[in-house]
Amino acid sequence: MTALNQNEIAQRLEQLTELSVALSSSHDIPLLLERILVTAKAMTHADGGTLYRASGDKQSLEFHIAVNDSLRMYRGGLNEGPIDMPTIALHNADGSQNLDAVAAYAANLKKAVNLPDVYQTPLFNFSGMRKFDAAHNYHSQSLLTVPMLDHEEELIGVLQLINATDPDSGAVRPFTDTDKRFIEALASQAAIAVSNQQLIFQLENLFESLVNLINIGIDEKSPNTGRHCQHVPELTMMLAEALHRAETGPLAGFKMSGRDRRELWMAGLLHDCGKITTPVHVIEKSTKLETLFDRIHSVDTRFEVLKRDAEIRMLKQKCLPGTGAQQAAELDAQLQAELARLDDDRAFLRKANIGGERMSQEDQQRVADIAKYRWTGPDGTERDLLDQEELGNLNIRAGTLTDAERKIINNHISVTIRMLEALPWPKHLRNVPEYAGGHHERMDGKGYPRGLVKEQMSVQARVMAIADIFEALTAKDRPYKVGKTLTESLDILGKFSLNGHIDPDLFDVFVRGKVYLEYAQRFMDSAQIDNVDESLIPGYHP
Incomplete structure (x- = not known):
């Protein structure tokens, strides 16, 4: 092996190392796939490349990104929306494996295909490539197609490189066995990284689905509480986003990352999960004498x-x-x-x-x-x-509740906290119990269950407290009350901001950012949406 070859091997190892670091640090699958293709092209000095992703049912290959230096082409990927490119079926109409298309061949047989000259092989159907060449005045020659398989040999996608070039002369050359081995290593490493990210995404979706399952259970017990469990997270995020955008005021420095948003959303979904233990006749008590029936x-x-x-x-x-x-x-x-x-x-x-x-x-x-x-x-x-x-x-x-029944209702938050604190939360969700468990606390320490004061509560928990109260005031489906108008609800909430019940700084953002109106337009009955005179809202200064 010549010194030049040794230098190139060292360079490729360094590229693999850099890609490995990038794969381990990024959680954006489209970005990972683009990085994989770019690295593979650079490693082999290929003029172009295409990356396909396996469909969810593993029955086809779906186009993701294609690049070509000579044609200055970039299709799909991060910079464009969906591209109308045909998928490649992995099976024929009779159920047999599709071995005519080279990408399907590599995917089905799980092995790389290295062709020195695509026009000189009768093994595959390259009619599509011939049409492409004719349309773009291009000449496809050498082709390297490598399946991307994870640690369980499951197909993640197919990486295809076209026209390897000599780095000195620029002439098209065949892909070497060394090229093939390096790209196989890269594809394997990349497939495992993508698979891990997909697994994380699937687990997060599974967890959120389990959370929704709890809310479905609550909804079946009490449709009114079920809607509350759906609306409070939405209003929580509306207020949090308005606070994130705020450039003035005591809370102007509050910012949220994507993970922060997911953590707060999860807390919103779970804020009343303890109600799954609350007796139905207490939750649904619409009259004073109601138990299992109205006495x-x-x-x-x-x-x-x-x-x-x-x-x-x-x-x-x-x-x-x-x-x-x-x-x-x-x-x-x-x-x-x-x-x-x-x-x-x-x-x-x-x-x-x-x-x-x-x-x-x-x-x-x-x-x-x-x-x-x-x-x-x-x-x-x-x-x-x-x-x-x-x-x-x-x-x-x-x-309609007696003191004993109110204690049963109030106990749901203690149950919520116990349930959430019992879970082994990952680092990026570890604040969910605190956020969800604080929505009945007050700024003056008279709330429950822990009697916290403002300084002991996170901004997120204080946001959720406002969302919980406003949703309850405006809800028109409660068996014991009618939904209040916007003006009535803001009047009560404003008084709460003055008497130490809610955070006045957050209430200012709630009104100034028109969060109340955004929520009303999405979730409130039109009959409740009256014309609000903000100058009359207690505790608010326009």
Whole structure:
């Protein structure tokens, strides 16, 4: 071997080393493939080259990139969109292997093909290459086709080089056996790198699919909560992107990489995963007396018993000896008054059962008075119209949940944190538990479950807190409330920014960046999207 050849071998080894470093550091598969082709061309002094990728079902080769120095051609790859180039089928119509096309031959038999002169071989169909040559006034001669196989001998793609040239004279020459061995080594190394990246991508997709599987489970339990699990990640990313773009304000230095975005998105998807353990009758409790069914209907039945008993008392009194017409008329009037009072009380309890934002003390007292009515049950025992548990439920001051039920709902975040902290998160996702677990914390330390203050929370967790509240305010599908308008929601959120509930700096970005409007246009009912006067929003200064 001459000194020149030794120098070239050393140069090629260095190129392989550089490619190996590039393959290990890059996570962009299209970029990897382009780097592979460029290195292969340089290593063999080839005039042109084409790289095909195996289709997902391994039934064909799909064009990815083609370059040619003499023709100054660059097709496909990173700089262009999809190119309308025919795929190469790996099998014929009868199911047999396609061995006519040289690229399919190399892929099917998993071996390299080195041809000194494509026009002098009868082994393959080069009609397409002949047409290309005629159209571009080009002459294809030497050809090296190498399959790219991973560590399990699975086909990743095919690398094809055309017209090796002498580095001194520029004349076209055949590819040497040394060229072939180096390109086989390069193709093998590259295939494994690409395969690893595909595996990582597949695992990430699998993990996100498992996350969506959890949300599907929550959705099946509660369609309302399921939509919440879908919308909060979207709103979280909208606010985070607006913050990323912000050039002024206390948080102007906040920036996100692609990995940061994926981490935050994953946290958004998982922020309520603990609700998979929350009982359905608590999540879906639309009235105060609802458990597995709405017990207001049982109370209705008791009122019917009271009305029946009132009628029976009246009829018995009418049947007493000496009861005249005037007394009978008075008894009828008394009965109608009592029935009207009972109907009014029943209607009041029905309204109280619905729940709302605030129940007055007067209404609570009226419920307590009605609860003392006595009725006789099916077992013949006389008892209060409402038991203590029913009385407590109907006197819930706001919403439909008792203190015990609210604790069950609130416990979902503790379960979420325990679930997420139990997972062996990779480095680029290690903050998911903190981001997802902080969306019920408050800036003043009065939130739950850990009572964190602003300084103890990441920006991402504070972003998620705003997204969670705004989605809940505007959601129109909750069984216990109606969706608020944009103005109403921003008014409440603005007050939260003033009382230490949410981060006022993030709220400023939320309004100034029109994040609320972007979300509304995508996910809110048009009837809720009113004209917002930002100058009236509490805590915001236009």
